[in-house]
Amino acid sequence: MAALPSGVLGALDPTSDRAVFRQIADQLREAIDKGQFGEGDKLPSEAELVEHFGVSRMTVRNSFSVLQGEGLVLAEHGKGVFVRPRPPVRRLASDRFARRHRDQGKSAFIVEADAAGSRPEVDSLEVKEERPSQDISARLGSPRRVLARRRRYLLDGRPVEFAVSYLPLDLARNTPIAQPNPGPGGIYARLEELGHRLDHFDEEIRARMPSPHEVKTLQLASGVPVIHLIRTAYDTEGRPVEVCDTVMAADAYVLAYELPAT
Amino acid sequence: MAALPSGVLGALDPTSDRAVFRQIADQLREAIDKGQFGEGDKLPSEAELVEHFGVSRMTVRNSFSVLQGEGLVLAEHGKGVFVRPRPPVRRLASDRFARRHRDQGKSAFIVEADAAGSRPEVDSLEVKEERPSQDISARLGSPRRVLARRRRYLLDGRPVEFAVSYLPLDLARNTPIAQPNPGPGGIYARLEELGHRLDHFDEEIRARMPSPHEVKTLQLASGVPVIHLIRTAYDTEGRPVEVCDTVMAADAYVLAYELPAT
DNA sequence: CAGTGGTCTAGACCACCAC
DNA sequence: TGGTGGTCTAGACCACTGT
Structure with missing residues (x-):
């Protein structure tokens, strides 16, 4: 000793x-x-x-x-x-869903991680039709059923984020959105092709300690909170067309927003 | 038993x-x-x-x-x-600094809390001239000295937020901004009166477990993370005129942002 | 193998709270 | 006062890691 x-x-x-x-x-x-x-x-x-x-x-x-x-x-x-080593953080900018970032072959996550010199992966992809929870249903305008797209994101082998997108079933069924890989630009590009031109997103951010399931899925060390982000996408007619429920390892992220002073 | x-x-x-x-x-x-x-x-x-x-x-x-x-x-x-009871959360909207919310007699925090039926307080107010940390200095364009405004916010007697505003000293010295109470509309209203018309804000959001000092100041229960928000205000000439460093009890807040789809 | 942390026991004394 | 959680001891055996 x-x-x-x-x-x-x-x-x-x-x-x-x-x-x-x-x-x-x-x-x-x-x-x-x-x-x-x-x-x-x-x-x-x-x-x-x-x-x-x-x-x-x-x-x-x-x-x-x-x-x-x-x-x-x-x-x-x-x-x-x-x-505890401080892992490199992924910076999420508020223009990350701008149209100019779509129309490329790869998803925003892949493009951004490549640029940062990290090795990105997406796994546990699952696309299912479901009955929505009360909260999700309310945010989406009370559809009876939804399409749920689940996936986990990893950087250099480390899970950093787990996300579920919900879309009203009548809008997504039998479209490329219901495919595991929706194609270049992701589901937002497909939504616009289907005539749902996007107008704006609402994002809600909370932070809390992870549930045991989240600890497992994100391989979180003790003492690491999660950031819980719920984003709702609206088309130009004011209709909510997608809700994305995301849980991120808080030590891997910094969220950045730019607000006009109006 | x-x-x-x-x-x-x-x-x-x-x-x-x-x-x-x-x-x-x-x-x-x-x-x-x-x-x-x-x-x-x-x-x-x-x-x-x-x-x-x-x-x-x-x-x-x-x-x-x-x-x-x-x-x-x-x-x-x-x-x-x-x-553990879930305390009522305070919702911070992304338009909370819009000009239309100023020009009232009270600060945004007081107005908002009154509207929500809570009893707001601000304490441990301190205004000092300081040498800035490296990080703050870089965000403010490397001033040699800054004015620091510290305060703690409470709702119904419970501390929920601790914030420090930093302003370049050459800009804030001998102005109402250096007074404990800067007057109606807060320091943003005073900055605009001084000719620094605000253009936009950058906000950076992190979540982590609190330091012992933060546990004390915010009377945090164990298992409650903090949200760390750093906001930089820019005037129309692109000059950073204020950095606000805020630590919030994560169980008392949900942050809301609206993003254009561009 | 030796060294490390992970789990568990069976006590002890103390400080705080409500009655 | 009795019940509650807060601290601390002095052990024990186990599982994992490296040499």
Whole structure:
């Protein structure tokens, strides 16, 4: 068992009201913030900290659990506890659905990822007819049935986003939109070809902790929230023609919007 | 010690690979999802679960810690563990800075909260001259010094948002913008009076777990992420005139944007 | 194999809350 | 006062990782 780097970690303050495991977490957090442990670096092992601070193992584990909850560190079974690397973020610009970005052979996700030097993938593609949930139904103008297009997006092998598009069935049935690959420009290009010229999109953004299913699907580390984005596309007649429900790994995204000052 | 409601919680599966504390968390989560425990309801106490499942107390606490991390429950010392109530959310629309919403006596936050029937407050107001951080400086066109306006927003007594506005000092010094209360319409109205007609805003949105300081300032329960919004305001000459750095309790907000289809 | 984190036990004492 | 959660100990056995 290696000795601790000298000077990085100090002593506990027995007179403090602050719980011991919080004091240990504070010291580790400070060391990380100061760069004494860099991204991907291994923190001292549980056994080392037990010895250094003279506390029980559960106390040390409790400290790690605090830092995990903050998204600062990542435990790897059999290896150690590491400072969580910040993954490259994908920037979603508010003009990402502009017509000038369509009419190319590939989807917006693929084009953008290629440009950023990442390796994009789309999987678990599924196209189904369904009865919509109450929320989706209300947003789409209460259709009885919808076409649902599900897919997961990956960058360099890492899942970053899971999305479901819902379209009124009477609008999408027996069109290229019901095909797994709807063709160049994606479903928005197809919608316009079908006479539904797009007017605007509404987007709603929330952030929350993931459900167990989302943790699995997006392979999320603990301490990583999700961004939940619900987009509704309207045609020039004011009819909602698509609702897209997207869940993104929050550490992989920054959303950018440009607003006119009116 | 009261008996457990019959039938709500089942038995453990000793043949399962799933850890006991996860099985217990799964059962509680399912009961919450099904509505068997509603918002604000008290879950069975640790002692009751220890008896019901025949496990040690740490195992039960570990289950609760899982659910806390998911933001599902809230422990209150001396009282019990409760299903976390969903607070009313504040909807931020993308036209919230439109000129037509200014020229009133009160700030946008106050007007909007009054309309929604909430009791709004603004506190810890502080106006200071500072040397900007590297990031803020770059966004503002590298001024040597800036005016910083800090404030915290509360709804019905609950802190929901903490914001800092930065303005180039040469632009804001000795103007109403440097006053604690800049007057009707806020600093955007004052900027336009000073000849900086606003053209557009850029907004960047991230979500992450809060730092300990943010937990304190926003009184965040564990399992609640923050939304980090950075807005830059540009005048019609393309000059950045303000950067506003905002941290919001994610469970209190939904952000709404309208995008043209171009 | 030795070292790491993952799970679990069976206690102990404390601080907070409601009655 | 009794019940609640908060902290901490000192063990135990297991699963995973690397050499």
